[in-house]
Amino acid sequence: MASPIHQRLREDVLASVFAPDEPLTEAKLTERYGASRTPVREALQRLEQDGLVERRGKAVVVRTHSAEEIIDIYESRIILEQAAAAKAAVKATALDRQLLTGLLAQMQQLDPSDGRALAETNRAFHAQLWRATHSPSLIGLLERLDQQVRRYTLTTLTYPGRWPVVLADYAELLAAIEGADPGRAGDIAARHMSEALAIRLKMYAEDPRTL
Amino acid sequence: MASPIHQRLREDVLASVFAPDEPLTEAKLTERYGASRTPVREALQRLEQDGLVERRGKAVVVRTHSAEEIIDIYESRIILEQAAAAKAAVKATALDRQLLTGLLAQMQQLDPSDGRALAETNRAFHAQLWRATHSPSLIGLLERLDQQVRRYTLTTLTYPGRWPVVLADYAELLAAIEGADPGRAGDIAARHMSEALAIRLKMYAEDPRTL
């Protein structure tokens, strides 16, 4: 499986290639990706199940989220990230810790204005933290939630003054994991995600279009 | 959408109609459900994404879980059920509480040996509790986890002495929700699910085939 057009369409949706109300007709995608309707339909179905697109009437459009929905997803994610951090503190192997340390070092050398690089490495750090739980179900749930808001997450990292705090949080989190302290690791993760939500809310209040 | 054969196939998989290593060939399903390959393939893909079937080499088979995997899923579910109960204590409407009360009353009048009825109403109770959170993301995550182990959950409820404890837990949980006490509601839910996991582990130790 893992049809190439499935991934290409996903990337395009996440990269906001399509307007929020632009109908993703099978004919259009067929031409765009040079495949027939069958694999296109398959890709659309998968993205629909992932919550990245939705059927509106007959047409399929990229799914947008209201402010309430994004808050809701964030709140669920706070819970899962807390649980993941706590579990990682118990289950992480030496390799996991090494990889996390390396990623943090990488992040510390980035240009804080390069939003794209920030988002990319930040995501890699989170993904590695999830893997460090060695819990397939947790990883699956977190990936699912992350995907649904990935189109929006770029913005919080470039919020004035945010990036240094992120780095400090991660350093503290790693220390808690090194110390095998699940309670502290969970608290840090929960606080970190709560702050991210708070920033998002503030940004929304300042300019509702940032959604 | 909501193809009827998708639901039928799902029900059959959950009802263990197919052997764990029986290949679900499209030809066979085509004949069984009287549809062509296209909708059958669609159904298979959806079930695959739901984690109910998996591709083994070329064939698709119903997914089985090792003891470790089931424990892992339970542990994630403990976290989510705790969060859901806590949130329900805050967000539940009068209607939600009424529905939960009604379901509990129903459960108290069931024959404790009728495993099928127990499982059914128990599931309805959980589902209503999830809805009482009014959190689409939480509901989605819990539904996802539940589906993956639904084939196994029947058994814990009929474990000797378990059912009365379940009813007592639910009554206590409802009281916490009525009292709008999220901490207590979460604790009860977490304890309840932990006990369910413990029972499953005990059953597995007594007879590994119960998986």
Next chain:
DNA sequence: CGGCATACTTATGTATACAATCGTGTACAG
């Protein structure tokens, strides 16, 4: 002039034909 019915256009839902691939069995060689 406005609303509703109806025909038409366009997109999706379904079936089937064709292509490619994977697994398997068999035959041959070492």
Next chain:
DNA sequence: CTGTACACGATTGTATACATAAGTATGCCG
């Protein structure tokens, strides 16, 4: 007798033709 290579069969992946239904525009009637 065993390991490997090759060929065949079965099953899935892809393309396309056909059926159906939803959305839309137009024209007629009120």
